[in-house]
Amino acid sequence: MRVLIIDDERLARDELRRLLLEHPQVEIVGEAASVQEGLQQIARLSPELIFLDVQMPDGSGFDLLTALEQPPPAVIFTTAYDRYAIRAFDVSALDYLLKPVDPPRLAQALQKRLPAPVAAAAEPPPPPDGKVFIKDGERCWFVALDDIVLFESEGNYTRVYFDHHRPLLLRSLSQMEARLDAAKFMRVSRSQIVNLACVTGIAPAPAGGMALTLQGDLRVGMSRRRAILFKQLNRL
Structure with missing residues (x-):
């Protein structure tokens, strides 16, 4: 699964990249540090999933989704604030993770998007x-x-x-x-x-x-x- 990380904090991007290394089905195709850079990277890389920060210097993660000229990829929000959770699910976010990201919660969020193991492929999991x-x-x-x-x-x-x-x-x-x-x-x-x-x-x-x-x-x-x-x- 092709993943793009969008977060203005370099340490947050590095930590998320480290955690995602534990999931071999995930391929990190790029990073972005702002809304505008994120829009460019989505158009160029066509990720299947983005990890999206809420607050960035040039706008919010919600601004980014509104500005997309194509159907958005699946979205997992990552933020230090819980007050945006309802709004995140308003835009059909796959999940909403609070920083610092908890590894078991990350794994749980990814399971909503990763394909099932071959033995269970005929019976996809429900929401x-x-x-x-x-x-x-x-x-x-x-x-x-x-x-x-x-x-x-x-x-x-x-x-x-x-x-x-x-x-x-x-x-x-x-x-x-x-x-x-x-x-x-x-x-x-x-x-x-x-x-x-x-x-x-x-x-x-x-x-x-x-x-x-x-x-x-x-x-x-x-x-x-x-x-x-x-x-x-x-x-x-």
């Missing part, structure tokens, strides 16, 4: 505690994955369906898919992932496809290819 944090406007939720009926892509965002709520999550559908249990959730189209436990009805559709009815009277369609996979998974 921590089986829940996802969502903030839409002034409202916030910690939602159990089992309660989510449908994920639906809206550009770089994902609409999440649970109970009577339909908030937007600042994360792409592909990012969410990588964190879901494939035994419980299935991508039925380019723009939709369904909770298989929430399927209440199945009907044939044209060209060999299928139409699913979900809890809350939601309806989604599947192509013939995906319908075949659905039948295999559910032994239909």
